[in-house]
Amino acid sequence: MKKHSIVLWLMVAMLVTGVALAGAQPKVRLVLKDLDTDPNAAQFIQLIEKGMAAAGTPVKIEIVKVPSGNYAEKISLMIMSGDIPDIIYFQGGDDKIAMQNLLEDLRPYVAKSKYIKNVLDPHSKTRLESYPYLVWVAPPRVRAPVIRKDWFDTLPSAKAVATNPTVDTYYALFKDLIQKKGAKFGISITGATNGVEELDSIFDGAFGITSTWMKGADGQWVYCRVTPNEKQKLEFYAKLYKEGLLDPEYLTKKWDTKEQVFYEGKAGIIAGVAPGSIDVYANKMMKTQNTTLVPLPPPAGKAQGLGPFVDVIKESRGFAIPVTSKVKDAAFAVLDFMWSPAGLKIAKLGIPGLHYIEELNRYVLTDKYAEWYNGWFGDSFNGFVPDKPLSRPIMTEAAVEAGKLAVKYMMPDKTFLIPEQYIANWDAMTNLYKEYNADIVTGKKPISAFDEFVQKWYSAGGTELTKYAQTKLK
Numbered sequence: 001m002k003k004h005s006i007v008l009w010l011m012v013a014m015l016v017t018g019v020a021l022a023g024a025q026p027k028v029r030l031v032l033k034d035l036d037t038d039p040n041a042a043q044f045i046q047l048i049e050k051g052m053a054a055a056g057t058p059v060k061i062e063i064v065k066v067p068s069g070n071y072a073e074k075i076s077l078m079i080m081s082g083d084i085p086d087i088i089y090f091q092g093g094d095d096k097i098a099m100q101n102l103l104e105d106l107r108p109y110v111a112k113s114k115y116i117k118n119v120l121d122p123h124s125k126t127r128l129e130s131y132p133y134l135v136w137v138a139p140p141r142v143r144a145p146v147i148r149k150d151w152f153d154t155l156p157s158a159k160a161v162a163t164n165p166t167v168d169t170y171y172a173l174f175k176d177l178i179q180k181k182g183a184k185f186g187i188s189i190t191g192a193t194n195g196v197e198e199l200d201s202i203f204d205g206a207f208g209i210t211s212t213w214m215k216g217a218d219g220q221w222v223y224c225r226v227t228p229n230e231k232q233k234l235e236f237y238a239k240l241y242k243e244g245l246l247d248p249e250y251l252t253k254k255w256d257t258k259e260q261v262f263y264e265g266k267a268g269i270i271a272g273v274a275p276g277s278i279d280v281y282a283n284k285m286m287k288t289q290n291t292t293l294v295p296l297p298p299p300a301g302k303a304q305g306l307g308p309f310v311d312v313i314k315e316s317r318g319f320a321i322p323v324t325s326k327v328k329d330a331a332f333a334v335l336d337f338m339w340s341p342a343g344l345k346i347a348k349l350g351i352p353g354l355h356y357i358e359e360l361n362r363y364v365l366t367d368k369y370a371e372w373y374n375g376w377f378g379d380s381f382n383g384f385v386p387d388k389p390l391s392r393p394i395m396t397e398a399a400v401e402a403g404k405l406a407v408k409y410m411m412p413d414k415t416f417l418i419p420e421q422y423i424a425n426w427d428a429m430t431n432l433y434k435e436y437n438a439d440i441v442t443g444k445k446p447i448s449a450f451d452e453f454v455q456k457w458y459s460a461g462g463t464e465l466t467k468y469a470q471t472k473l474k
Contacts, residue, residue, distance in 0.1 A: 026327040028334055029085040031064040031078070032376065033071050040372075043351050048334070051342045057333045070193075084322045086331040091317045094134060099420055103133040104321040109332040110135060115339040119382040126312045131417070136318030137339060137378035140310040142406035143201035143271040145298075146278055146398065147173075150291040151181050151268065158294075165299045167206050167236065174245040177268030184247075186240070188267035190258045191250035195434050196441065198271045199237060199246075201307035205411060207233040208302030211309050212415035213469055221414075221469045225433050226457050229302070231450045237441045251438060263288040269296070274306075274406040276379040279399035283370035295402035298409050306406055309413035319377075338377040344384040348374045348394060364391040416472040418465075425461030432456055 035041050045061045052059055064085045067074050072092035079088070079097055090097075097103055107128060110117050119137050120128070128135060152158040157173040174186025189198035204210070208229040216222045224230060240246040247253060247267060261267040263284055272278045274295070282293045298306045308316075321331050337343045349356050349363060350372035357364040363386060374394070381394070393400075418426045436453035439445040458466070 025058040025060055026330040027060040027062055028087060028327055028331050029062045029064050030087045030089075030334070031066060031075065031085040032087075032089040033066070033091055034373075035376065036063050036065045038373070040351050040354070043354075044346070044376075047346045047351070048337070048343070051346060052333070052337050055337060055340065055342065057330070057337065059327075059330050059334060061334065079322070084324050086321065086325040086327050087334060088320045088322065089318070090134060090320055094318075094320060095131075095314070095417070096423070097320075098131075098133045102322055102324070104323050104325075104328060105132045106135050106321065106332070107132045109321075109328075109336075113332070113336045115336050115343075115383070119339050119380065121380070121382070123310060123312055124315070127315050130312070131314030133320050134315040134318035135335065136315045137382065138375075138380045139275075139403065140406065140410050141273055141308065141316060141379075142306045142310065142410045143198060143308070144274040144278060144306055144402040144405050145187075145202050145269050145271045145296045146281060146293040146402065147177075147269050147296060148265075148285060148289065148291050149294050149398075150289070151177065152294040155180065158296075161296050161299075162294070165297045165304075167203065167299045167301055170202075170299050171240075171245070174240065174268065175243075178245070181268065182265065183268040184244075184261075184266040185268070186245040187269040187271075188247035188253060188258045188261050189250050189271070190253050190255050191438075192252050192254045195437055196237060196250075197308060200233075201271050202298055203233060203236070204307050204309075205303045205305030205409070206299040206301030207236075209233065210303050210305060210411050211413045213473055214414070221466070221473050223457075223462065223466065223469075226454045226462065231447065234437065234440050234450060235447045238443060238447060241441050242443060246441075251442070259284070265289070272402075273379070275395055275399035275403035276375045278402040279395050280370075280373070282396040282398040287370060292396060293398040295398060295405055297405060303411075304409065305411035306409040307411060309411050309415070311413045311415060313413075313415060313417055335377070339383060341383075341385070341387070343377075345386065347377050348381065348384050349386075350374070358388075362389045362391055365394070414473060416469070419468070422461060422465055422468070426465065429457055429460045429462060429465075432460060 041063055045063060049059060049061055075088065075090065076093045076097065079102065110128060116135065116137065121139060123140055124136065147158055155176050157169065157176040160169045161173050177183040177186045189196065209224045212224055213221045214224050214227065237246065258270055259281065262270045272281050278293065278295065286292055298304055319335055321328050325331055338347055350369060352358060355366060355369045355372045357366060432453065436445065436449060440447060440449060
């Protein structure tokens with residue numbers, strides 16, 4: 001064989017081998033809220049890649065950076081510009097993308113999965129059947145209010161809320177937190193992103209608001225935010241704001257600033273997703289104030305429950321795979337791996353040597369473990385059984401108790417997916433509610449303006465949508 005023929009043969013062989021290797025280790029582009037800014041992200045991804053290689057499904061994972069700003073909006077802009085990752089974590093805005101047939105039906109992938117199909121809770125399975133574009137392994141996303149334990153132990157009004165939770169006992173506690181503990185306000189919420197949703201999570205039930213659509217006295221379905229119950233609740237919120245019991249800056253508060261005022265003792269109570277966020281709060285409060293947290297039950301009234309309402313129609317967040325991806329199987333393999341024993345160990349324990357130390361007979365969780373977010377791929381610990389004992393429980397007692405409250409007091413929603421022809425109207429109607437809500441709570445408009453809002457809501461499309469609701473709900 002001539003020399004140049006040998007060289008050519010070697011080059012062809014190398015190219016073929018290279019293609020084979022590339023095919024054996026596809027690159028999966030992943031976008032996941034806040035992961036691109038986490039200092040441990042690179043090590044986290046390396047551990048996943050190493051674990052998947054050992055499992056026989058090697059991949060190369062690239063973290064896609066997200067511009068600062070509203071995450072849902074930035075993801076939508078990214079997709080519409082043509083920059084479409086292979087795994088997309090959505091936290092809103094996915095329905096509009098799905099309506100354009102851009103997202104893969106994940107039901108066949110889940111059915112063939114080795115792990116995910118075994119850890120989905122019943123409500124998540126129902127959601128996947130109804131809306132097959134997102135998968136998310138997590139308990140119902142319900143918020144619970146929490147208070148510092150040292151303050152709880154010394155306030156009779158706090159114990160009154162724990163044993164006899166009502167709107168009045170909560171109101172008395174808010175006042176005591178300011179007058180007796182030096183807090184600047186009784187409760188802080190993240191109003192910048194979701195209005196008064198965190199307050200609603202605590203008080204909706206007490207005012208008889210138990211689902212998105214409710215049956216009126218005439219047996220007809222009515223949107224909960226245009227009911228007399230909603231008006232009564234907003235009047236209470238306005239009272240909290242006027243008396244300084246609600247954080248006066250709530251409309252601009254984001255999650256980090258809300259948490260910060262809580263750790264600093266400026267806010268007496270905040271609400272967090274149970275159990276995951278509550279666990280983070282408890283660990284940080286221990287670090288900053290050397291005390292843990294006590295979760296509080298929701299106030300009883302016309303009803304009693306914790307929100308948001310648990311939707312069984314679709315996931316409010318989760319992972320999607322776009323139809324344009326060239327590596328769909330590899331992309332789903334990443335998700336499925338994260339719910340294998342090896343994947344759960346990485347996700348839940350964090351970085352070895354930093355968040356935990358492996359000893360001969362156990363894993364020792366370090367002080368840094370409190371800083372590890374173990375919910376990157378879902379808040380559930382379903383299926384996680386460490387192969388060695390842990391030096392201490394992964395979740396704080398406060399988080400465990402908050403999780404129990406969430407299960408006990410969750411409110412199953414009665415709702416439906418908004419049809420495409422009503423989406424523009426629905427967005428306008430939602431913005432109208434947010435506008436009047438903010439103005440009434442902050443005192444810019446009197447409570448009587450609520451009746452004006454209701455009229456405008458029905459005129460903006462509410463009449464047609466309410467008629468449609470009668471045909472969809474039973």
